[in-house]
Amino acid sequence: MPCAKQVNTSVRNRLGKVARNIDAIEQTEPVVAAAVEDPPALTVFLDGAHIRCRPEYQKRHLDVVVGKIESHDKCRRFGLVQQAVLSPASQLRQDLRALGWDRGKTVTVISDGEPALPNLVRGAVGGKVRHILDWWHISMRIQHIENAVKGLLQVRGFSGIPVLFKRPAEALRWYLWHGKVLTATTSLQWLMVDCARLGTDDRVATEAVRRVQARCRDLYSYLANNMDSLTDYGRRYRTGLPISSSRAEGCVDDIGNTRMGKRRRMRWSPKGAHRVAVVRAAVLDGRLTGTYQRAAA
Known part of the structure; x- marks a missing residue:
């Protein structure tokens, strides 16, 4: 039987109303003072999701910032598109205040080294921010x-001493885990020097040497660009403190990929993606109550 054409405009408009009312109601709600004098220590886990952009915006992808704010007993998810809001810092500041944040307390940020992510929190806090580089990306x-060195040692044309290449590669993880950054970078430099001294006419061996050097330069540049964000990861792990942004990567799946993933083949405008991210974060936190729905009706 013939069916009427499906119209998505009403769904889109209602979603936009819900997202706008979430922002409006939460900004007007008073912040309840904490019972204790000392404000809670907050940790912000940040990551970015890439979604398809609509053709009229003349770029392939949009960047959706997603993350999770945690205290000792509470957590709050958030998602935003910086091009779609007037002040991304003010929106993130409202999420921090909802968990009892005070300007006198240092906020810890864990991300993968993208400078725009911790800068967003610095703009929201306007004070003390401690950035920690995600351990998973270092590892x-x-x-x-380690894989490149293992491949080099298995090449028939390898003419060096295996222990000079194997031991530094295995010790890198221990050095960085215990916060010995200078020792780790020195070990990387010696490994690159030993690769440069390794003379061979075999094409396969030469490619293996270049592969090791490229991987070493990649890690060396990564550590040099984030030197202030490195810490003693072993000590933090033993005291029960987080060392990875895996919780933010879970938010990428829950907020971004669930509705806006690449498999869905949909393209988004900045405002549309921002509204979906705001509503999805509210649904996951249980903040999408009847108040928002009645206000958008």
């Missing part, structure tokens, strides 16, 4: 070096 770069 993966070390794994790439």
Whole structure:
């Protein structure tokens, strides 16, 4: 039987109303003072999601900033598109205040080294921010070096001393885990020097040497660009403090990819993506109550 054409305008308009009312109601709600004098220590986990952009905006992807704010007993998810809001810092500041943040307390940020992510929190806080580089991204770069060295040692044309290449690659993880950054960078430099001294006419061996050098330069540049964000990860892990932004990467799946993933083949405008991210974060936190729905009706 013939069916009427499906119209998505009403769904889109209602979603936009819900997102606008979430922002409006939360900004007008008074912040309840905490019972204790000392404000809670907050940790912000940040990551970015890339979604398809509509053709009229003349770029392939939009960047959606997603994350999770945690205290000792509370958590709050958030998502935003910086091009779609007048002040991304003010929106993030409202999320921090909802968990009892005070300007006198230092906020810890854990991200993958993208400078725009901690700068967003610095703009929102306007005070003390401690940025910690995500351990998982460091560990993966070390794994790439270990695999490249293992491949070099298995080449028939290898003419060096295996222990000079194997031991530095295995010690890198221990050095960085215990906060010995200078020792780790020195070990990287010696590994690159030993690769440069390794003379061979075999094409396969030469490619393996270049692969090791490229992986070492990648990790060295990554550590040099984020030197102030490195810490003693072993000590933080033993005291129960987070060292990875995996909780923010979970928000990428829950907020971004669930509705705006690449498999859905949909394209988004900045405002549309921002509204979906705001509503999805409210749904996951249980903040999408009847108040927002009645206000958007």
